[in-house]
Amino acid sequence: MPGYSTRNLQLDVSGQCYRLRVLSDLQQFDDPDGHAANLGISSAQWSLFGQVWPAGQRLAEAMQGFDMAGKRILELGCGIGLASLVLQQRGADVVASDVHPLVEPFLAYNAALNDLPAVEYRQMRWDVPLPTLGHFDVIIASDVLYERAHAQLIGEVVERYARPGAGAEVVLTDPGRGNSARLTSVLGAQGFSLEPGPHAADAGCDDRIRTLHYCRRLAA
Numbered sequence: 001m002p003g004y005s006t007r008n009l010q011l012d013v014s015g016q017c018y019r020l021r022v023l024s025d026l027q028q029f030d031d032p033d034g035h036a037a038n039l040g041i042s043s044a045q046w047s048l049f050g051q052v053w054p055a056g057q058r059l060a061e062a063m064q065g066f067d068m069a070g071k072r073i074l075e076l077g078c079g080i081g082l083a084s085l086v087l088q089q090r091g092a093d094v095v096a097s098d099v100h101p102l103v104e105p106f107l108a109y110n111a112a113l114n115d116l117p118a119v120e121y122r123q124m125r126w127d128v129p130l131p132t133l134g135h136f137d138v139i140i141a142s143d144v145l146y147e148r149a150h151a152q153l154i155g156e157v158v159e160r161y162a163r164p165g166a167g168a169e170v171v172l173t174d175p176g177r178g179n180s181a182r183l184t185s186v187l188g189a190q191g192f193s194l195e196p197g198p199h200a201a202d203a204g205c206d207d208r209i210r211t212l213h214y215c216r217r218l219a220a
Contacts, residue, residue: 003030004047008113011052013086014064019113021106022080023050035101039125049079049100055143055173058209059083062171063140068092071137071169074161076126076154077144081107084119095136097124126153135163140171145179155186168192168216176208184214191216 005024010017028047031037036046060082068087073094075084081103084096088111096107096119108118124130139158145151154172162168170192174180184194192214 003032004028004050006050009052011057011060011082013057013060013082016064016086016089018060018082018085018110020052020080020082020110021113022052023047026051039099039101041100046100049098049103050106052080052082053143054207055175055209056080056082058173058211059140059142059171060086062173062211063087064090066138066171068138072135072163073138073140074133074136076124076139076141076157078103078107080110081119083140083142085110085114085116088116088119089114095120095122095133097122099123099125126150126157129160133161136161137163137167138169138171142173143175143177144172145174145177145183148179148182151179151182151186154183155190158187158192159190162190162216166191166216166218170212170214172212172214174210174212176210180210180212183212187214191218193217 006021007024008021010019026047029043031046056079063083063086073087073092075096078084078096078098081096084094087094104121107121111118122133139162144154158170170187195213195215
């Protein structure tokens with residue numbers, strides 16, 4: 001038996017119902033072999049992967065209507081992986097990634113709960129290159145700018161894995177943590193520009209979550 005408890009929930013994403021197993025609450029913790037600690041995940045951070053956060057749900061909604069035709073898509077810090085499940089449901093070529101050691105089994109379980117094939121998954125640290133990962137047309141993430149240094153880290157990940165040249169895209173949902181301007185600057189140096197908004201998924205919303213859609217129009 002695991003040393004943590006879970007609950008099941010159902011979420012509506014643009015009219016499509018998804019069933020998810022998540023952690024019961026933010027007090028859960030189970031790291032008997034120190035695997036998470038060795039990856040730099042503290043006891044306070046351990047449970048964060050196991051919930052659907054508002055920015056994660058917003059990203060999933062954005063992916064429900066996203067033009068994915070012919071695009072290879074990478075989700076960073078996927079956590080429960082709702083956005084990747086939405087893309088899998090739509091038949092996208094998607095790879096989910098995270099550093100937490102429990103993300104992969106939760107993602108596989110949730111894919112099965114929704115009668116979906118397992119989502120391709122790679123455990124990935126943002127500061128350690130994975131040469132075998134390849135390049136992606138689109139890189140997506142939700143609420144990954146929770147520390148100032150993360151803008152630079154995400155920029156380096158994009159530089160490493162975004163398809164070279166024009167046409168690459170980055171889509172992030174951000175709840176207003178104050179670091180998005182720094183990311184815009186970092187990505188701007190790579191030839192990305194922020195598309196005019198608001199994104200359709202933000203229309204009529206009164207919270208602080210913004211959908212940031214960057215495109216590279218010119219060759220880097």
